[in-house]
Amino acid sequence: MRRDATFIAVEIDDALAADAELARRLTEACPVDIFAQADDGSLQIVEQNLDECVLCRLCLDASPPGALRIVKLYDDGAVLA
Ligand code: SF4
Numbered sequence: 194m195r196r197d198a199t200f201i202a203v204e205i206d207d208a209l210a211a212d213a214e215l216a217r218r219l220t221e222a223c224p225v226d227i228f229a230q231a232d233d234g235s236l237q238i239v240e241q242n243l244d245e246c247v248l249c250r251l252c253l254d255a256s257p258p259g260a261l262r263i264v265k266l267y268d269d270g271a272v273l274a
Pocket of ligand 1: 222223224225226227245246247248249250251252253263
């Protein structure tokens, strides 16, 4: 799954997006509500909040290594590490 806004895109493997525990962790971690949990527990990316990303990396810390990519569209697609 990938969602793009003007400055930020978020990309996550579809299988991991279906993981309710990971969805819960991401929803709790992000200070600007970029992640939410659907009724079935799966991850949702809240497109209208994407450009509020403060590059805090809390979502990366809450995810398995390499599972999630925060793409800085304003910086030639550089990935937040
Ligand atoms: S880097 Fe921070 S603000 Fe951006 S999506 Fe991850 S948790 Fe949210």
